[in-house]
Amino acid sequence: MSAALALVAVVLAAVSGLPGLVLPRDHVAADRSAALLLALAALCAVAATVSLVPSVPEQTLALPWLVLGERVEVGLDGLSAFFLLPTLGISSVASLYAVAYWPAHAHPRSARRLRLAFGLIAGGAGLVVISRHALAFLAGWEVMALAAFFSITAEDEREGVRRAGFIYLACTRASTLALIGAFALLHAASNGFALKALPGLDPFACRALFGLALVGFVLKAGAMPLHLWLPGAHAMAPTHVSAVLSGMLLKIGIYGIVRFASLLPPLAVSDGVFVLVLGMASAVLGVAFALGQHELKRLLAYHSIENIGIILMGVGVALLGRSLGHPEVELLGLAGALLHVWNHALFKALLFLGAGSVVRQSGSGELDRLGGLARRLPRTALCFGIGAVAICGLPPLNGFVSELLVYLGLLRAALLSGGALGLLAVSGVAALALVGGLAAACFVKAFGVVFLGEPRTAAAAAAHEAPQGMLVAMAALALACVAIGVAPQLAVPCLEAAARSFDPALGARLGDLAPFGSISLAALALLASLAGMAAWVLRRRLRPTLRVATWDCGYAAPSPRMQYTSSSFAAGLVGLFHWALWPQLDAPRLGRRPFPGTARLHTELPDPVLDRLTLPAARWLAHASTWFRWVQRGRVHSYVLYILVAIVLGFLAARGDLG
Amino acid sequence: MNWLEALVHLAVVLLVPPLLLGVIQRTKARVAGRRGAPLLQPYYDLVKLLRKDVVLSRTTTWVFVAGPAVAVATAVLASLLVPFGERVAPLSFAGDIVLFAYLFGLGRFFTIAAALDTGSSFEGMGGAREATFSALAEPALFLALLVLVSLRGSLSLSGLVGEDTHILWVTAVAPVALACLSLFVVLLAENSRIPFDDPATHLELTMIHEVMVLDHSGPLLGAALWGAAQKLFVQSALLVRILVPLPDGPAPLRWVCFLAAVLALGVVIGIVESTMARLRLRQVPMLLVAASLLSAFGIVLLVR
């Protein structure tokens, strides 16, 4: 039953764009139909999850199709349900946002295509999550990846959008290639295409399989150094597509890693160490890069890399716990990673939707052209502020809970193991602390420069609040962030079910290990005290008797452009990390004359893996291949000669068989 | 949880921190050869500020008011995690070290946001410096606490410093000393004391914390100063509980010893501030990284 409901949900999501094709082009019903179908799909997913009775670990449904000799099966277990919920939930909220953000009458060329592709992303991702047959998995993966390409390039008249789309396409092709290799190995090992557990696999095959799968899934999840496509795609796509990319697409990569790890026997310790180190590097470098960004959506994209790093740290801790036989460490790490999947989906989507509202209303995403938007877009500012506090992992919101779980996993691992592993866990804690500090610095910068202070340009000064539909979508996500932060016990049943699907031998209960009750208490106490202070402020004598210009130590005539810019704010930290970031600075040469003229200063942070490594390597390869151009002569004669040579060689080779 | 002790705890954190500030100021004055202001001067200042009217800037929003409010709320809530004179803090659970650090992070977030809210370049500068240095202080704090976690095997602050702290000094002097030194550096950094920031400077370009509250006035400034004092008190309390094993006697004795130790630490802070000069800003990150390395070295000593 649950599997059938899940399948219905996936199908509804996939076809959500179809009614828009037949409805009149400019009519608002076309937009609304897609949102309605996706909302229905999300409700079906919730129903499927609820109907998955805890005692039955998995429910499967065999479809009446035979592919390569095996029936296609879809199933719903704890892990699949855990990932299906945010997949369809975030898509549905984003499509609700898109009704007001990307209406058909404002974008006649791209709206229909975008709706169709958007539904297919959700449908494909849902299929990946519920499929139990390797080829259904790959089919869903491909549909999702290609539909994402078409969604990213919705505004393909812009050259930057096309470039970002092509880089994304190249990366997703590479990831699919790696996955095909992994599934081929899986088929060789299990002699079939069904995704079932392989407890007896030998270590070498395990490692090869996991390694290939890791390459493919990490390319999709976007951890460093395979994150090439992420910043460009997020910056250039329409905002609700970026929200879905960050909130949902990256998590499908994580789902793949966790699912593959669950199929294999406990991996070697070095594999868990590798995943943990990869997560640490991705987290620290991701947030360091985010600090140097001056465009809002690119900044959020790099923070996605950071959060994927945190999730991978949790997965690494879980794998280590499983290899070393410490169930509490395994459960805490896995619960932290999975809960962070939900949390990141919620607050990153919220942040992207807020950023979309800002970009749409003020016309630009450049941080140094904005400012003072809290007075003009108050509700957007509040929602974005909630998202910012959540992503920094600060109490009382949801980011804190999942980061606490990962901390607890690392701390317990540090206590239980000595020597090198203990030191690794300790450095993981230090890295997570550093990441938290840097993320707070980056988001206070983003929030402050965009929403606070005075508007830096006339466009920002003229902005007004976003339409109702966009605000409702943001408010729903903000409420969910607060809910999980204050009452994390709500998520515990799903987490435990997912953990049991991952490793049925896990007997520990999450409630015993993690102090959810105390967290709720602390969060409520904090909120209550803040509410009390707010009430006191509003009621008593804290009404301002005077509103003046900013005193600023008596500075007489400040202008909005004298405010601290985002690059100045982050300059200290970017300078500290210059060994990893390689920032570019175009400073003016002031010359020797006494009165210098107008000058410009420009700072830029090109992505090292993309701009300094991959693209130059591609250009060198293109240049080096010109050495081989002589093979391609353009004369028919040469080609016939090649055919002749091939035939003669064939003769000579076949002689052995004949003679 | 003993309700009476919890109430005493709350009263201490609400009322005593300005006294700590007074002790520090008095010590600095005496070392400089002056008589100094009365010990209770910070209380007089707070009352004076509370009686003033509220003047707000046209540029600011609700974030400006939220800054001091969140600073106070987070400091008080964080104090509930640290055992003062009692054996077990009013709120204690496995993993509360993380909550302790992140509560102060929340307070810092809103303080910096309140600074950016004014649209002033001085406050933006202060916010940028505060964000940079606190990002580096976080790992140092965690590593210092990790030394204690490795020694005691507990993940709760009450378990780390609650009882039998003399055992720490007997069994592993070197790592604990390194951790305490590191914690002291973090204390000075987070609370804007010399050598990181001069609380008595009048030059905006040299300020960090002072410049963030430049536009706060009246009751809001009072709340900001009170929150800062509470933060200093709570972090000093943590350091004191590691350094000084409290006698195993009745509760009033423990509380008196605790308060005396905290004020003594205030005197030490005053002497450090009087004898050292402020570091150049470029050297501050190096000092914070050095503090992290000290604690890391302590952990290596333990784990090997």
Added chain:
Amino acid sequence: MSELLNLLLVIVLLFNFLMLGTSRVRAVIDAAAAQGILLGLAYLTMHGASGVRALALGVAMIAIKGVIIPRILRSALRSQGIRREVEPFVSFTTSLLLGALATGLSVIFARTLPLTAADANVLLIPASLATQLTGFIVLTTRRKALTQVVGYLTLENGIFIFGLTLVEAMPFLVEAGVLLDVLVGVFVMGIVVDHISREFSTIDGEELTELRE
């Protein structure tokens, strides 16, 4: 009978050499036409006695290979105003040496194949291979598109010679295949030649190098 067949095949081989050594386009086309007639005669010597059908097929073959196709080629030569020299990449001496080498290799190779006694006596296999290789050499070393068409026809002739050995085994298949090949090949080449002469102002294959970036 096999002596007559051998004689015909030897003459075909000689025409191969003529095709390789001449510098006139007209001579190349005539050599191909002559080969076509000879192959028709060869077919008739092998199977002419088996009935009217075989007779008709043989006559048709002579007509198509020997008369019609060469006529189309000559008219193209005339109408396009093509220069009458062959213009090879390698010199004529080299082409002849290559042809000799190809023939020698074909004979040696044919010896290594497990043939039946009847086939082994006749020059069918070596002649077939040699003619195909000659066709390849013409295709790869002659610049003009028209001479390339003739090279293709020579290649087809070589394949046809090979098909002669299979006539008893699959009678319909061989004939139909060969005829269709010839027809389709001619049609395609005719269209290509026509188009090339319309797209570019010459059907010189040199211009085709514009395909390369």
